Amino acid sequence: MLRVERSPFFDGKAAFAYVDDDGATEVLTVLKPMFDQFGAKFTMAIVTDWIGTSGFLTKEQLASLYAEGHDVISHTKSHSNLSLIDEQEIDYQLSKSKEFLNIWGYPAEHLAYPHGSNSATEQAIKIVKKYYKSAMYGRNNRNIKPMHSYRIKRIDIAWSTHTLEDYKALVDEAIENKELFVLLGHISALSPERVQMLEDVIQYIYSLGFKVERYHDAYEKHSNSLEIGDHSTANPLSSIAIGADGKVSMSGAELTDKRIITAGASEFTNTNVISDFKKDAITINVVKGAQAGGLPTGRGGTLFTYNLSDDPIFAYQEYKPFEGNILYRRRWTATNVWSAWENPNPYVQAEANLYLNASPVQDFELGKITVNVVKGAFAEGFPNNKGGVLTTYRLDIDPVFSYQEYKCVGNSTMYRRYWNSNGYWSVWSPAV
Ligand SMILES: [Zn+2]
Secondary structure, three states: OOOOOOOOOOOOOOEEEEEEEOOEOHHHHHHHHHHHHHOOOOEEEEOHHHOOOOOEOOHHHHHHHHHOOOEEEEOOOOOOOOOOOOHHHHHHHHHHHHHHHHHOOOOOOEEEOOOHHHHOOHHHHHHHHHHOOEEEEEOOOOEOOOOOOOOEEEEEOOOOOOOHHHHHHHHHHHHHHOOEEEEEEOHHHOOHHHHHHHHHHHHHHHHOOOOEOOHHHHHHHHOOOEEEEOOOOOOOOEEEEEOOOOOEEEEEOOOOOOOEEEOOOOOOOOOOOHHHOOOOEEEEEEEOHHHOOOOHHHOOEEEEEEEOOOOHHHOEEEEEEOOOOOOEEEEEOOOOOEOOOEOOOOEEEOOOOOOOOOOOHHHOOOOEEEEEEEOHHHOOOOHHHOOEEEEEEEOOOOHHHOEEEEEEOOOOOEEEEEEOOOOOEOOOEEOO
């Protein structure tokens, strides 16, 4: 009998790592002094062809950083986009970089995809598995167990619009869920504000009694106990995986016939492409506020992904922010990107008397035309103080574009007023 409970390496706690891509000289001048203050360790994703060229670390600098306990992983030989080259070239990029790193004395058991998730194609992953224990890209998603070992997610610090509070919320979430949390940086591309933010995030992690360790060490604690079949891709044919915490995941037609998948919170966000989702299924997941960037209203909500055909052009998504009842929609296009999010119905019919003459513009749903009846007893302040139908246009975040129309019972005159820049409604006047 094979008995698997939880991984003997998993200590039941979150683990934190920082992986810096490309090996720029700022690793030495900016990153090292910052990390030394905390005794923190970083991980360098190295493009072997770039070592010793202008702007990049030399072999000697890399060796001295490694001797101080920082880690080295592969970022391929020449930073090729693995989705644009054939199998033979992919193999060359992956095997040669590992070979050089091994010769220089680094185990280099992990890979950071160049060009992020673009490189993480199913074809590439098949070859990555020959040489590496795990591979990572930058997506602001969680590493839910059992982890997708060849799609390890990193939280970007360079090009993200996240605030320090957002990062703190993500750190808190990783601790609460006992997950692997990997920060992604390109230290040479970070503005001084972002460099400070990185330091503040690390400070925050240490203030909570956690540390930032080498990726390899953090990964080993959280890596799956067991993987049979192809669990790493979004459309696994057939697989069983057991996470470090003992959680089991099964997928594939032979094992389960699930057509509706409820995924973990923020497992899928605005950045996921259609190939990340299981085919012939509807995937539903909640997105937490900190990971909701790019989604309609930018607030947390529920994401529905319909991926029901071999032809992805039929795929679409719906998103319902947690506030209000608007369901937004977008579709997968022939150019292999999502269309813009759309609000399919701009009208809201509100209950009678819900909005009255004194209701400020902020009470109305943004992006909507709200219609409600006003009964006579509630009509004070409206034209003729008579009951009628109120229509409110609040179509832009800037309230000066907002206006209202009112039509009293018993006649056809339409009245209008607008929200003025002083922050109140103008007087009602007959529409001409
Ligand atoms: Zn890179």
